[in-house]
Amino acid sequence: MTAPRDSAQRSAAQADQYAAERWINEGGRVPATSPTVASPRALRAQITLSATLRRQTGSPIAVRILDLGPDGMRVSSPRPLADDETVDFDLPNLQIRVAGRARVLRQHAPHVYVMRFERLPDPMVRCLHTLAANQHRSQPGA
Numbered sequence: 001m002t003a004p005r006d007s008a009q010r011s012a013a014q015a016d017q018y019a020a021e022r023w024i025n026e027g028g029r030v031p032a033t034s035p036t037v038a039s040p041r042a043l044r045a046q047i048t049l050s051a052t053l054r055r056q057t058g059s060p061i062a063v064r065i066l067d068l069g070p071d072g073m074r075v076s077s078p079r080p081l082a083d084d085e086t087v088d089f090d091l092p093n094l095q096i097r098v099a100g101r102a103r104v105l106r107q108h109a110p111h112v113y114v115m116r117f118e119r120l121p122d123p124m125v126r127c128l129h130t131l132a133a134n135q136h137r138s139q140p141g142a
Helices: 002-025 122-138
Strands: 045-054 061-068 072-076 086-091 098-109 112-118
Touching: 045 072, 045 122, 061 086, 061 122, 072 098, 086 112, 098 122
Parallel strands: none
Antiparallel strands: 045 061, 045 086, 061 072, 072 112, 086 098, 098 112
């Protein structure tokens, strides 16, 4: 049973490596045609925002965003989310409306989930990067 998990971890590490190489080759820009990769070292804004998640079926889920970056977000959800589940999201309270699809990567803590954005258009990625970079620069020692 441990072999598939190890294999999955290797695949995730290879995907991270590939995404990092593409990031460098694309001049620091994530192409809109490829999914972004969430990384613990990714640039994130510690922020509290309300957002809405929508599944294929069922009622919308009101969540609270705990941190946000160009590749994904961490959310607190009153309803459980499944690993690898995809949901539509809507973040209307930023400089521009950011909406699209996100995939649940893992449960971080009870009712807290790490999500990766999938194929966001460049203007949305830039908006999220600017938000996270501005907060990072404003922190002491950054």
